[in-house]
Amino acid sequence: MSGAVIRLWADLPGATINPNIYGHFAEHLGRCVYEGIWVGHKSPIPNEGGLRLDVLAALKQLRAPVVRWPGGCFADMYHWRDGIGSKKERPQTVNIWWRQAEPNRFGTDEFIRFCQAVGCQPYICANVGTGSPREALEWLEYCNFGGDSTLSRARAINDGAKPHGVRYWGIGNENWGCGGRYAAADYAKEFIRYGSFMKALDPSIELIACGCSPMDGQNPAFASWNHDFCNAMPHADLIDHLSLHRYFGRGDGIHFTESEYQALFVDLVAMERDLQLADAVLRYFYPDKQVGLAVDEWGVWHPSAIVDNGLEQANTLRDAVFAGAALNLFNRYAHRVSMANIAQTINVLQCLAMTDKARMVLTPTYHVYDMMRPHMGARLLTQEVESPLLEGHPVGLHKTFSTPALSASASIAAGKILLTVANQTWDQDIETRIDLRGTKAEIASGRILNASSPRDVNTFDAPKTVMPKRIRVEASHGEWVHVFPAHSFTALSLTLA
Ligand code: AHR
Numbered sequence: 001m002s003g004a005v006i007r008l009w010a011d012l013p014g015a016t017i018n019p020n021i022y023g024h025f026a027e028h029l030g031r032c033v034y035e036g037i038w039v040g041h042k043s044p045i046p047n048e049g050g051l052r053l054d055v056l057a058a059l060k061q062l063r064a065p066v067v068r069w070p071g072g073c074f075a076d077m078y079h080w081r082d083g084i085g086s087k088k089e090r091p092q093t094v095n096i097w098w099r100q101a102e103p104n105r106f107g108t109d110e111f112i113r114f115c116q117a118v119g120c121q122p123y124i125c126a127n128v129g130t131g132s133p134r135e136a137l138e139w140l141e142y143c144n145f146g147g148d149s150t151l152s153r154a155r156a157i158n159d160g161a162k163p164h165g166v167r168y169w170g171i172g173n174e175n176w177g178c179g180g181r182y183a184a185a186d187y188a189k190e191f192i193r194y195g196s197f198m199k200a201l202d203p204s205i206e207l208i209a210c211g212c213s214p215m216d217g218q219n220p221a222f223a224s225w226n227h228d229f230c231n232a233m234p235h236a237d238l239i240d241h242l243s244l245h246r247y248f249g250r251g252d253g254i255h256f257t258e259s260e261y262q263a264l265f266v267d268l269v270a271m272e273r274d275l276q277l278a279d280a281v282l283r284y285f286y287p288d289k290q291v292g293l294a295v296d297e298w299g300v301w302h303p304s305a306i307v308d309n310g311l312e313q314a315n316t317l318r319d320a321v322f323a324g325a326a327l328n329l330f331n332r333y334a335h336r337v338s339m340a341n342i343a344q345t346i347n348v349l350q351c352l353a354m355t356d357k358a359r360m361v362l363t364p365t366y367h368v369y370d371m372m373r374p375h376m377g378a379r380l381l382t383q384e385v386e387s388p389l390l391e392g393h394p395v396g397l398h399k400t401f402s403t404p405a406l407s408a409s410a411s412i413a414a415g416k417i418l419l420t421v422a423n424q425t426w427d428q429d430i431e432t433r434i435d436l437r438g439t440k441a442e443i444a445s446g447r448i449l450n451a452s453s454p455r456d457v458n459t460f461d462a463p464k465t466v467m468p469k470r471i472r473v474e475a476s477h478g479e480w481v482h483v484f485p486a487h488s489f490t491a492l493s494l495t496l497a
Contacts, residue, residue: 004387011438013379025341027072030310036346073178076129083107128172129180184228195238206240230285253302266392292338299350320364331409378411441494450488
């Protein structure tokens with residue numbers, strides 16, 4: 001068995017972990033919104049005003065903080081007026097990116113009701129590609145304007161007089177690609193136009209500008225998108241977050257090999273590099289403002305997820321351990337990462353739950369979110385991990401890197417430390433000394449997510465194949481030693497003495 005040490009400095013708490021790091025993303029794509037969230041009032045599937053009750057309960061349990069909507073690529077061809085008012089009068093439009101009909105049954109007011117039922121913040125992505133500043137401004141007026149106008153009256157008729165209070169507004173999605181193939185400086189001009197008017201109407205909103213991970217596309221110009229955008233967008237008052245998207249995939253979703261399994265985890269080195277570069281760019285261009293990084297689309301995207309099947313794929317234990325490692329990484333960058341939205345909430349890509357008519361099954365990834373809940377709003381702890389290393393060639397980078405086989409993050413809140421650890425190895429159990437510097441703990445209990453194979457999945461017939469199990473860790477002679485099994489994710493709660 002290999003050995004490792006995790007050192008935690010409980011007396012050196014750092015940044016607060018923004019709860020929005022545990023956010024979600026729901027696009028009009030395949031069965032995410034329709035079937036996954038919205039079944040309609042008349043459906044035999046138990047629902048509250050058309051919203052599936054099982055899905056609402058699952059997201060409530062996670063205390064899901066924020067959901068991004070309506071896309072994705074769909075956002076830059078969505079016209080919000082098509083989705084309000086009497087359902088009978090709503091047009092049937094074409095969802096060109098995902099090649100399906102858009103019945104417009106689920107629009108702004110349904111989305112807001114969904115967020116209210118879950119207890120999360122809505123995050124709306126406005127249309128830049130085929131829209132206009134006027135259309136976005138009017139959407140904001142419809143949602144947030146508290147005074148008397150034709151649009152606020154329309155909202156009152158459709159959904160009650162109280163403003164929706166939508167705080168997060170994205171200005172387009174992937175505008176270097178499906179959002180209109182802009183050059184960074186041209187997109188900056190659009191961002192300034194949209195932002196100037198929207199912030200004038202409601203200064204309390206937070207705007208998310210479209211950023212880019214270098215590997216989001218094949219075009220070398222993408223490597224400098226964030227720099228070029230910020231260089232052309234000097235108005236720090238307009239920008240609150242810069243978005244990054246990154247999808248990961250190595251081999252088949254289930255029948256991956258050991259080396260593909262390992263390579264997936266090493267690819268997080270590339271994500272960390274995205275964060276470091278974007279952090280440096282934001283520090284340079286907006287030195288006097290804390291502009292956040294919103295990783296508002298991320299997750300695994302396996303080859304089986306194609307447009308024809310609505311981007312549906314198997315979700316294994318490997319994916320869940322990967323999600324835990326990615327979320328640990330976002331926690332460790334809590335000083336800059338202000339939001340992260342896994343793609344996509346239900347049925348699509350690295351979803352948290354899958355539905356089949358009235359049935360719903362939670363994916364292993366769902367359980368990782370459940371286990372990490374106490375990190376939300378807690379203070380990140382200074383940490384050091386010495387563990388065996390994984391070596392490999394991260395996607396898009398031109399040399400070999402090594403990264404600790406144990407991915408960890410720790411936070412403190414209300415006298416308790418939460419330590420979450422992903423053992424990213426295929427087959428190495430790692431005996432680990434947890435060295436609490438500057439403090440002592442009395443008890444440690446927690447949960448582990450593991451299964452006999454990283455390829456294991458939950459199915460409708462066997463929904464509990466990959467489920468967290470309770471564990472208790474005893475200190476021996478004041479030392480905390482714990483074995484983190486291969487391909488597992490563990491959350492340990494340590495109560496301070
Ligand atoms: O999540 C699927 C798609 O991936 C989104 O619509 C788009 O923004 C990204 O390329």
